[in-house]
Structure formats: structure tokens, C-alpha cells
Amino acid sequence: MRIDRIDLTLVRLPLVRVFKTSSSQKSHIDHILIRAEADGLVGWGECASPSDPYYCPETIETCWHILRDFLLPDAIGRKWGTIEELVGFSAKVKGNNFAKAGLEMACWDLLGKAQGRSIGAMLGGSAVSIASGVSLGIEESLPALLRLVDQYIGEGYKRIKLKIAPGWDIDVVRAVRERHPDLPLQVDANSAYTLDDSDHLRRLDEFGLLLIEQPLAHDDIIDHARLQAILTTPVCLDESIHSADDARKAIDIAACRIINIKVSRVGGLLEAKRVHDVCLARGIPVWCGGMHEFGIGRAANLAVSSLPGFTLPGDISGSDKYYRDDLVEPPLLATNGSIPVPCGPGLGVTPIEDRIVRNALRTLTLTEDGVCR
């Protein structure tokens, strides 16, 4: 294939509810959509970077810069036949995984359309639907959180994840657990604690949680190994895992017993599959994390979740949990807590282009002759 034109669009969608974590608070989401033309086909990708550098070092502006000035010029006009080859063009770019993942996703979509196969099938996935969980942010009050928990359980979601932070942890988890003794429940600290909090975190062990996600620093696995050794609750790494090699090392030193795979955090679907393969071979369960993706990125998350190692419900809820009007047809919605994996060619969803234009903050077109604005 040969890409001869790429359009970047920065799109803003309002969230139906403010989302607060230990590290950030959001009322709307800005993601970059990548529309790539190759061989008469069109492929779409989504850069799901946060706008602030509080979850990871990247922001949506660093993604725009890295795409415009490095990744896209390296890809446009070059022949490639496989994703391995395509990814090779940008191997010299260190880090910047969210930026890389957006372009790579558009290329999977192109390749899938050229071959008439879904991305799930191309990755080797076989599940036709996936068990869906929800991630609940830090709320104004405990009653407000309990109402949300009841609402999503009522809608059929298969497990609940609670964001925790110092001051919003033990009592909150206890209240949810007392109300729902058998609920599959897990927590996510987004790096809000240190090893000095070990005794405090051990108090979570009594609640039968599925896991505690990223309690310690984003760039650490050593302290996580120390913490895991004294917790009965499985530690799950999110922020610390950027590649299959990271996963192998974390498993080797017992820094975690579960891994959250995010397509964008690991730089794309190919690396996500590699992380999955390492974990499957080592008996480490995985689940698909989310970055509030719009429909394009959400479809990619569904595709990767069809792989056999994704044995825990993921954070892929129906897009209506976050957005009133998502950007794709058909809409990706949960029924009784499960969401079908798209089976059409490529991502298997069709972007609604006029809605994208209506919500665009900025666009940029690149061709083989250079940038046109």
C-alpha cells in the first residue's frame, strides 16, 4: 500500500459527566482523528492522548507535533505491505506511543479494507462479543458514587472499577462492597500512592477486589514488586507498561499479576497483540483499558479484546457512557453488559464525517508534496 494523503482533525466532544481521577479532571475530550488515503481506500485512526501530561508524558499537542513533523512525513509516499513494515518507518522515533498508535490504527483499517478482513480477525481474535465493565471517577459525594454504581449494575455491566486516591479509598470501597457483596470490583489509583502507604493499601485486601491498578509511580516496577509481595490483592499495571518487553520484565520480577493493555499506551495494535502474547504464555490475565476513546479508537479496543488472553472484563463501556453523539455508525453500545466485536472490514465502523467536521477544532492536510493547510 502507499499512503498519498493524510488529514488530521482535532475533535472535541463534551463528556456526559465530568470524569475525575487522582491525577486529572475532564469535562470534554479532545482527540486527533487520522484519515489516510492509500490505493483508493480510506483508513481511520484515533490518537487518544489526554490533553494534559498527568497520565503520561504525551499530550494531544505533542501528538500533533510528532505526527505532523516526523511520523506522517516518514509514512507518506512509501510502499508497505504489512504493519511490521509500516511500524519500521517510525522505529527511530523514541516513545510517543499515543501518536504512533493513531497512525498505525489508520493503517490497520486500510489493510483490513484492502483484504476484506476485520482487524479482530487479522490479529487472530475469535470472540464475537466482549464483557464490558465501567470505570467510575472520583465523585462529589459517596451517595453520588453509589447511585452511579447502582445505575451501571442495573444496565448489566459486568464489573465496576472505582478510581481511588488518598482520602477517597478504603471507606468508599467498603461502602460499595457492603452494598454489593458479590460484585466484580476493582480499583485504579493512577499512581497516587508510594511504598510508605503499604499498610494503608493492605487494608484493601479484605474487600475481595479483582485487582488494584497502578497504585505506585508511573515509571516504576521495582516498588510495585515490593508492594505485590505483601498484598493478597493482585496488582495490575497500567501506566508502567509501554511494550511487550516491559510486560516481560514486570512479570519476571513479580511486579504484577495482571496487566491492563491499552492500544495507545503501547503504541498500537501490533504491540498490544505482542503484550497479550507474552502475558498469555506466562499465564497473566489481561484486560483492555480505555482512554475515553471515540468510536474509532473504541472499535480498535474491541478488536484487540477478541484475543483469547482477554479473560477479564475491560473498560470498554458503551460509548453512551461518555458521549451523547459518538462519531461512528453503527454506534458501539453494550447490551446486558456485552458489546459485539465489529466484524466488517478494517475497524468495521463508518465515521460520520459531517459530525466530525462540526466538532473539529483544527485540521491539517499532508500530501506527498508537503503540508497544505
Ligand code: OSB
Ligand atoms: O487509568 O485507566 C485509566 C481514562 C483516562 C486516563 C486513564 C484512565 C482512564 C480510565 C477510563 O480509567 C477508561 C475508559 O472508560 O475509557
Ligand code: MG
Ligand atoms: Mg488505569
